[in-house]
Amino acid sequence: MNGLVASDLHLRVGERALLDGVSLSLRPGELVLLAGRNGAGKTTLLRTLVGALAPHRGRIELEGRPLGEWPGRARARQLAFVPQGVDTPFEFTGRELVTMGRHPHRGRGEALRPDDVAAIDRALAMVDAGAFADRRVTTLSGGEQRRIAVARALATEAPLLLLDEPTNNLDLEHALQLVAML
Secondary structure (H helix, E strand, O other): OOOEEEEEEEEEEOOEEEEEEEEEEEOOOOOOOOOOOOOOOHHHHHHHHOOOOOOOEEEEEEOOEEHHHOOHHHHHHHEEEEOOOOOOOOOOEHHHHHHHOOHHHOOOOOOOOHHHHHHHHHHHHHOOOHHHOOOEHHHOOHHHHHHHHHHHHHHOOOOEEEEOOOOOOOOHHHHHHHHHHO
């Protein structure tokens, strides 16, 4: 697999350069940590890498093909993203949100298959969320909501997983578990 390759990314807001000549290569199975001060552009870079922001200059390729050429479902099967803040104002259960991670693998209105259910159960187990998976996310603590968000990304079974501040709101035990799993 070629993975995700970014070359010479530039992104500006007004006169301020948010990204200035950033290049990197991410391959499945690699663990890469972006570290820097608040406001350094880590979130901006991640959002650009998944296509949520368009660079003014530069190129992003997924599996050797420009990111923008990938249909949404196909891209989501290759690249999963957990944003820094996860806000879920609707009365979904944790399991329903994790089930949404299987959306790229199913047609519109298609019922869950046994492999979907297995992927959902595996993802919930990986983040130790089984005990509260059937509760409404609006009743969960910030750390529990974060674990559900990570499980949703894991359920996609994408070879590339980008997480923005993945240990936000996690207690020490679950933060260490997540880091060990990654």
